[in-house]
Amino acid sequence: MAGVSLKCGDCGALLRSVQEAQEHAELTSHSNFSESTEAVLNLVCATCGKPCRSKTETDLHTKRTGHTDFVDKTSEAAKPISLEVPKATADSGEAIDVDMSGSQPEEMVEPEVDKELLKELEAMGFPVARATRALYYSGNASVEAAVNWVVEHENDPDIDEMPMVPVSGGGGGGEASKSSLTPEEIKLKAQELRERARKKKEEEEKRMEREREKERIRIGKELLEAKRIEEENERKRILALRKAEKEEEKRAREKIRQKLEEDKAERRRRLGLPPEDPATTKSSAPVVEEKKSMLPIRPATKVEQMRECLRSLKQNHKDDDAKVKRAFQTLLTYIGNVAKNPNEEKFRKIRLSNQTFQDRVGALKGGLEFLELCGFEKIEGGEFLFLPREKVDMAVLNSAGSELTSAINNPFFGVL
Template identity: 65%
Template sequence: MGFPQARAMRALYYSGNSSLDDALNWIVEHENDADIDELPLVDVDIEIESSEPFPVSEEIKRAEQLRDENRKRKEEEEKKLQREREKERIQAGKNLLEAKRIAEQNERKRNLALRKAEKEQEKRAREKVRQKLEQDKLNRRSMLGGNPQESHAAVNSSAIRVQEERNSKPVYKVAKTDHLSNCLRSLKRNHKGEDARVRRAFQTLLIYVGNVVKNPNEEKYRKIRLSNPVFQDRVGSLKGGVEFLELCGFERVGEFLCLPHEKVDTEVLKSAGSALNTAITNPFFGLLST
C-alpha cells in the first residue's frame, strides 16, 4: 500500500495486530507523529510479505481519501497564506510611499512658511529702523526750535529723497549688501546646530564693524591679527567669518586682516552692521536659501 515497513509494523503493533482496518486507522490518526517511521522497541515477529493479492476494503479507500483531502487542504491553506502575505507586503509598500509623500509635502509647506516669516521679519526690522531714523530727525529739528509740523513735512521730504537716492544707488552697492547677507546665511548653515557659537560670531563681527564706523581714523580698529586666539575662537574658525570681513573691505596682509584708510566705505560698513543686526534678531535668518 506504499507505507514504509517501519510505519506498517508500528501500526500493526499499536493497533493490537487485530485487523488491517485498525492498522490503517492508526496510521491516519498518527501520521504527524515525530516517530511515526521508527520501529517499535518490542520483540515482534510479523510476517508482512504475502504472495496473495491484498483485498482493498471500503475503510481503506476512505482512509486514503481522507489522507488526500488533508494533504490538499494543507496545500490550499499554505497558498492562501502566501497570497495574504504578498497582499500585506504590497500594502505596506504603498503605505510607505504615501507616508513619504506626505512628509515631503509637509516639509515643503514648512519651508514656505519659514521663508515667508523670514521675509516678514526683515521687512518689519527695516520699517522699524526707518521709523526710528525719521523720529530722530524730527526730535533734532524740534530741539533746534523748528515747527514740529514743518519738521515732519521736512522729514517726509527727506525720506522721499533718501528713497530716491536709494533707488538710484549703483548696482554694485545693492549687490554688495546682498553678498553680505548671503555670506551670513551661509555661515549659519555651515554651522547648523551651533546657534550659540554662530550668534557669538555675529556679535563679534558687529563689534569689529562698529568700531571702524565710529573710529575710521584709528588703525587699531582696522587691523586684526589672524592668529589671535580670541579672534580664531569667535570668528576665524568659522567658515565664512573671514570672508565677511573681506566683503567689508578688509584685506589679508601677512598674518593680519587690514582695512586701508582710503578703502573705508561707510555705506558698506553700515550695510554690514544692518545685516548683522538682522541675523542676530531674526530667529528665521539663514534657515532657508534665498
C-alpha cells in the first residue's frame, strides 16, 4: 500500500506533505522522516465544521466551545503522498529532502515580525519568544491568527524558544494554511488571555503593596525605637540630675553640720569647758541635723520651687498621708490633661469654688501655689484658675509631672 503520510522518526508526528515535513524540521530540528501507511486524522466538528488533526485538538475544541460531536473523515482526506519537493522551494535552495540528507547549513537570524502586534501579545501575557514565534508562523496576519497558532502548538517543546530563520528566508506564515479557530473561539481565547494578564497585573500590584506596607512597618518600628531610646536617655539624664542635686544638698548639709560642730567646740574652749564627749556629740547629731533642716533655702529654679512647694504641702499635712497622696494625684491629673490636650480650654480652666477641687487641692496649703508655678492665673475676681494657651510651656508641665510622680512614689519625700 502506498504511503499516505510522512512520519517523524524523532517524535512520531504524522505529516500530510513534504512541505509540512520541511516546516516541522524548521520548528523542531528533527531530520528523520519516512513514509507511513497511517493516515493523518481528520475529525470535523459537526457543529461548526472545524477540522481537528488529533484527539488533543478535539479535546481542546470541546473545552473552548462545548462542541462534542465530531465526524471522522480521515479516510476521505487520505491520499497517496507525493515525495516531490515543490519547485519554488527547490529553486530557492531551501528544500529539505525526506531523509534530510541534503540540507545545507545557512546563517540563521531572528525573524522580523510586526512590532505593534508583538506588543499587544506581550500585553496579553505571552512571553516574547512565544509571541514572536506565533506571529512569524502565522504570517504576521493578526493577533487572532497568532492566538490560533499558539493554541494549536502550545504543547510543542520549543514553544518558548526564539525562532531562527535563514538570512534568505521569508517572513514566515507557513502555518497560516493550517486549520484555524472559529471567530467565537478566537474571541474567547483573547478574552481569557486579557483576563489572565489583568489578574497577573493585579497580583503584581498586590505584591508591591505588601512590600510597601512591610517597608512602612519597618520604618515605623525604627521611629518608635528611636523615640524610646531618646526618652530613655532623657529619663537617665533627669535621674542623673536629681542624683547630683541630692549629693550637692547632702554635701551642703554636711558642711553646715561641721561648721556648727566647730562653732560649738570653739564656744566650749572659750568658756574653759572640756571638749564634748564624742558619744554625746553623736547622739545629739540628729538634733543638729533637724535644726539645720529648718534653715530656709530659697529655690534657685522653678523645678526646685515646685519641689519645695510639694515638700511644704506634705509637711503641713504630715498627719494625713492619704490626703496628701490624693492631692498629688489630683494635681498630676490636672497637669497631665493640659499636657495631652493643650488646645482644650476645659482642661486649662478650674473653678476654685468647686467642692471636689477644694477637698482635694484648694483647701491644702501649697496646692494653689503649685498650679500657679505651672502657669495658672486667677481670673474673674479670683473665681477661676486659668492657664492661657500662649503660656502653656510643655517643658514646665513635664517637669511638674516628674516632680509629682517622684513625690507620689518616693516614701521618704518631704521627710528630711
